[in-house]
Amino acid sequence: GLERVLAMGRAYVDFAASSPLQFELLARFEATEVSTTDADSNHFACLAAGAQVHALLTDALEVGIRDGSVARSAGSPNTIALALWAMTHGTIQVASMKRAVLSQHAVTPAALVEQTLRMAAISLRRGE
């Protein structure tokens, strides 16, 4: 449950580190509207792939609730999955784009990632 959720967070961090251009493109990709006219486009393919990742993450959260590693009071798996994506996404961006700020405060990119994953893990394990 929770371990699988955290492993997905680390996988996203690793993907961004090994494929920075692809990560940057995904970040700038404006999924502001679902177009119904171009079901064959790359746009549609990106949305579909994102939906699959979302389903995997939601499933891992549901397994976690069943096995007791994720508190039921942490929120709905659907909303938590989106919040985890947003947090991890922001952490990767700050870790790569704001390295001077991190080094100003003597925090390494890896330590920032660990702190975010740790806060996510605590909130999922403990709930309200």
Next chain:
Amino acid sequence: GLERVLAMGRAYVDFAASSPLQFELLARFEATEVSTTDADSNHFACLAAGAQVHALLTDALEVGIRDGSVARSAGSPNTIALALWAMTHGTIQVASMKRAVLSQHAVTPAALVEQTLRMAAISLRRGE
């Protein structure tokens, strides 16, 4: 303590909603290296303003540890402050750039923001 920390998170969200262009510029601003040659530049001014916000947030976390609203085991105020920035930043970006994805999963931008702030609050209050 914790209330002040969360109020700063909400203030950042409100700023991004009312000044989307400024937020987008700050997001794309690459603070990857501190240049020592242009102390009068906008670049330097941005880093200095960011350092002031970081000091306010770190201070609020330290007050929270003293008044008991923030668990000492949550992490060091310095690292937590950077993680909170990254999480909130990512949440604002997902809420504005990926509206189609959110609506695909029937989650409003406001609900996403609430979930992230809730997870941040739980992790700070409870600690390990």
